[in-house]
Amino acid sequence: MRVVEALDAILMQHNRRTAEGRYRPPDAMPAVEHVVLLRDPRAIESLRRLFPNARIHLWLHDLMAPGSTRARWLAGADAALATAGGAVICVSDFLQQRVEAVLRNLARSSAVELRTIFNPIDDALDRDGSSVDPQKLIFLSSPNKGLGYSLAAFQAVRRAFPGMRLCVANPGYRALQPIALPDVEWLGILPPARAFAEARSALAVFMPNFVLLETFGLVFAEANAVGTPVIAHDCGAAREVLHPRNPVLPVHGGQRRFERFTAPLGWRTKLSLAGVARRLSIFDDYVETLRAWRGGARPLVSADPRFRISRVAQDWQELFA
Numbered sequence: 001m002r003v004v005e006a007l008d009a010i011l012m013q014h015n016r017r018t019a020e021g022r023y024r025p026p027d028a029m030p031a032v033e034h035v036v037l038l039r040d041p042r043a044i045e046s047l048r049r050l051f052p053n054a055r056i057h058l059w060l061h062d063l064m065a066p067g068s069t070r071a072r073w074l075a076g077a078d079a080a081l082a083t084a085g086g087a088v089i090c091v092s093d094f095l096q097q098r099v100e101a102v103l104r105n106l107a108r109s110s111a112v113e114l115r116t117i118f119n120p121i122d123d124a125l126d127r128d129g130s131s132v133d134p135q136k137l138i139f140l141s142s143p144n145k146g147l148g149y150s151l152a153a154f155q156a157v158r159r160a161f162p163g164m165r166l167c168v169a170n171p172g173y174r175a176l177q178p179i180a181l182p183d184v185e186w187l188g189i190l191p192p193a194r195a196f197a198e199a200r201s202a203l204a205v206f207m208p209n210f211v212l213l214e215t216f217g218l219v220f221a222e223a224n225a226v227g228t229p230v231i232a233h234d235c236g237a238a239r240e241v242l243h244p245r246n247p248v249l250p251v252h253g254g255q256r257r258f259e260r261f262t263a264p265l266g267w268r269t270k271l272s273l274a275g276v277a278r279r280l281s282i283f284d285d286y287v288e289t290l291r292a293w294r295g296g297a298r299p300l301v302s303a304d305p306r307f308r309i310s311r312v313a314q315d316w317q318e319l320f321a
Helices: 002-006 041-050 069-076 078-083 093-103 107-111 147-160 192-200 218-225 253-265 267-272 274-279 284-297 309-320
Strands: 034-038 055-060 085-090 113-116 133-140 165-169 184-188 202-206
Touching (some): 034 041, 034 085, 041 055, 085 093, 133 147, 147 165, 147 202, 147 253, 147 284, 192 202, 202 218, 253 267
16 A cells, blocks of 8 residues: 555555545556556456556565465466566565576566565654663564464563563454463554554564564564564565664574474463473573673664665656656
């Protein structure tokens, strides 16, 4: 929506029945020159009937690898993609490398233009001088992005730093049934202004997620923009998006084994084994990083100008030129 509004474009939504300004149900518009299709290449052929004179661009956000469901969708739309006349846009260089690996085996798609256009943050998003609570961490993401693992790791953190609390927010597109845990505060679904305020006052955004790799990680970009560093692993697009002074942690074998073993067993079993994992030093990286940050080495981070909506809108306009 930020991109659509910055470009003064029309957004057609397949499940919409009535028009409200720029937001409309699908309808034929023969004069349109550019169409951006989100995520699903299987819709290219139907879009060609609605927009016969348009170049159709495919905007990919989701994790993709050879052999995955989304890779099969892309392969199945190979011929349509090659004749659509548009580019394939990825939200990070990390994702573009993944898409390149899929397209490499599709001869007709070899000439398709691939480019990265980052996800946007608001131009005005910045530090505001808020005081930082050294006893507060915050998880700001969908629960399927490693929340169970993060809650287990937090058990080691709160043991090392009594009184530390973890606030958990949920964007709302995945159901979450909170469970009562010591020093865990469930914030629910937050409007953006409240989410930014919660992040500003936290020592760190606590996102040790290697379970579902981020293809961009808007929470990374927005957290750094308001001055808050992120506890994150060096996987997905984390290093690409986070500020250079925001360290990223390697994923150790013990961490992967703990997650792989406990993933089928549910949150309660994962949490019941958190003490074992702590004694095996599986969570030591998080504790030592937070110890340094509490001791005065908290990194000074800020927004990356490449992600500002004014810059991202320019990148889209260059695509359409």
